[in-house]
Structure formats: C-alpha cells, structure tokens
Amino acid sequence: MPKSRRVRAKPLTQTNKKGAELKKGVVESIRSGIDEYDAVYVFSFENMRTNHFKVVRTDFNDSRFFLGKNKVMKVALGRSPEEEYASNLFKVAHDISGSVGLLMTNKPDAEVREYFNKLSVQDYAKSGFVATETVTIPAGPLPQFVGSMVESLRALGLPVDLKRGVITLNNDYTICKEGATLTPEQAKLLVHFDNKMSYFSVQMLSRWTKDGKYERIAERKNKNTQDNEDEDADMSD
Structure with a gap:
C-alpha cells in the first residue's frame, strides 16, 4: 500500500x-x-x-x-x-x-x-498605512469608471449602481478617516480615486x-514603518 x-x-x-x-x-x-x-x-x-x-x-x-x-x-x-x-x-x-x-x-x-x-516622492498608500486625511466621495455619477467595474467597486465597499450606463454613487461615502489604519479595500479605493496620500x-x-x-544624526520621525526582522531575503546591491 x-x-x-x-x-x-x-x-x-x-x-x-x-x-x-x-x-x-x-x-x-x-x-x-x-x-x-x-x-x-x-x-x-x-x-x-x-x-x-x-x-x-x-x-x-x-x-x-x-x-x-x-x-x-x-x-x-x-x-x-x-x-x-x-x-x-x-x-x-x-x-x-x-x-x-x-x-x-x-x-x-x-x-x-x-x-x-x-x-x-508622493505615492499611493498601502494597506496598513495610517491615513493622513479623511477622504469622502460625494454622491453622484462616477464617469471615470466603466460600467463593467460595478461589481468590483461594490466588492470594495462602494454603494454604487449602474444608471443609464453610468456608475453612480448612491450616497456620500467616506473611504477613510484621518488617523485610522487603511485596510486593503481602502487602499485600493484610494488608487481608484487617484489619492496619493503617502510619501x-x-x-x-x-x-x-x-x-x-x-x-x-537624527531621531526617527517616520511613523508608517514596518519591522525588517522577519524579511526573508537581503536586498543588497
């Protein structure tokens, strides 16, 4: 056997x-x-x-x-x-x-x-980043998105519907609040709305x-950092 x-x-x-x-x-x-x-x-x-x-x-x-x-x-x-x-x-x-x-x-x-x-260098924030501002999207049409994105936007938490071929936000929606840690969904939404919150x-x-x-030379001032103790590989050049 x-x-x-x-x-x-x-x-x-x-x-x-x-x-x-x-x-x-x-x-x-x-x-x-x-x-x-x-x-x-x-x-x-x-x-x-x-x-x-x-x-x-x-x-x-x-x-x-x-x-x-x-x-x-x-x-x-x-x-x-x-x-x-x-x-x-x-x-x-x-x-x-x-x-x-x-x-x-x-x-x-x-x-x-x-x-x-x-x-x-300004860039998009990743999941785990502490939001530096409150970001709220007003209700109404979102013409920057194509109709096929309805389900993916809903999966990220956006209350949207497709109205006359245009994705529309049903009510004001707060993506994140200042001082709160970003979730993966929030980080993706900030990219969708072209909000570069981090540097x-x-x-x-x-x-x-x-x-x-x-x-x-100086005391550490960065707050949005992660420890390197458990990284798998060296990145030397």
Whole structure:
C-alpha cells in the first residue's frame, strides 16, 4: 500500500544549510563594504517602493546599500564592543531597528545629507498605512469608471449602481478617516480615486567613519514603518 503524502517527512537540513550560507554571505558582504568605504550610514525609510529606490541606487551607483534582516546586519557589525567588526560599530548596530538599511559610501557627508533631506516622492498608500486625511466621495455619477467595474467597486465597499450606463454613487461615502489604519479595500479605493496620500522618503539616522567616529544624526520621525526582522531575503546591491 503506497504511503500517504501527509505523513511524509520533509527534510529540513538542506534548507537550513542554505539559509545559513545565505546569512553568512550577507555578513561577509557587509564587512567587505565596511573595509571598502569611508562611511557607513544607518537610514530609515517610509513607504518603500522598488521603482523609487531604483532611482536612489542609480544616483548612488558608486556606493552600496543593504536592506534585509536586521538581526543579520547587527551580527555583521557586532552587537557589543566584544563582537564589533571595527571600533564603535556596535553603536551603529544599536540603531538597527524597524524599517532600516545601511548605506556605505565615499561621497562627502554634506552631499549625502542634502540628497536625502530633499528626497520625497508622493505615492499611493498601502494597506496598513495610517491615513493622513479623511477622504469622502460625494454622491453622484462616477464617469471615470466603466460600467463593467460595478461589481468590483461594490466588492470594495462602494454603494454604487449602474444608471443609464453610468456608475453612480448612491450616497456620500467616506473611504477613510484621518488617523485610522487603511485596510486593503481602502487602499485600493484610494488608487481608484487617484489619492496619493503617502510619501516615499529616507531619513539618515546615524553615521560611522573608518576612524571609529560615530555620530547620531537624527531621531526617527517616520511613523508608517514596518519591522525588517522577519524579511526573508537581503536586498543588497
């Protein structure tokens, strides 16, 4: 009688080995960057978008970025004076919490700070974002939508009907309220109504240089952030 697949044991040794090798590779890559570049920055980011961050990478094509598991980055830097890879790097490791990354560069400090102080790109908010305003749609025709979208809009919570071939909102409808966390349905509705509520931005938190000097640049100001502790992969370039 053939064995049931439900009782078939799943070998985990190979998976664990691959995971360990990946983490080891990230640690080595970060430490190689520390040896290569003059300065290391810890930065936090808000409303990360791959397309926007690609532009940043292009502007810093002579530098390196690391975004991934915070625990792995901490290990690479050293979580204590006894573990640190270089003098005072453990202070940098203490700044790694939440949605953060590392920038390694030889660019002048003033140039780095000016660039990221100006960086702010408006975009659509994702689910989990805390609404910055109350958005209410008045009752009436919605000519921007085609008739075939009636059911999909209803599924998102909009009280609409098709009247004389035009989708019509039956009554005033509040998509979201200021200070409330957006649901997936609310986030989709904001896209439909072209409301860009969020901004992609990067904030420099601290700086370390090869001579062992550490500087705290700013306290985190971003509120709509998520922790990186459980991300599956490193995003270094």
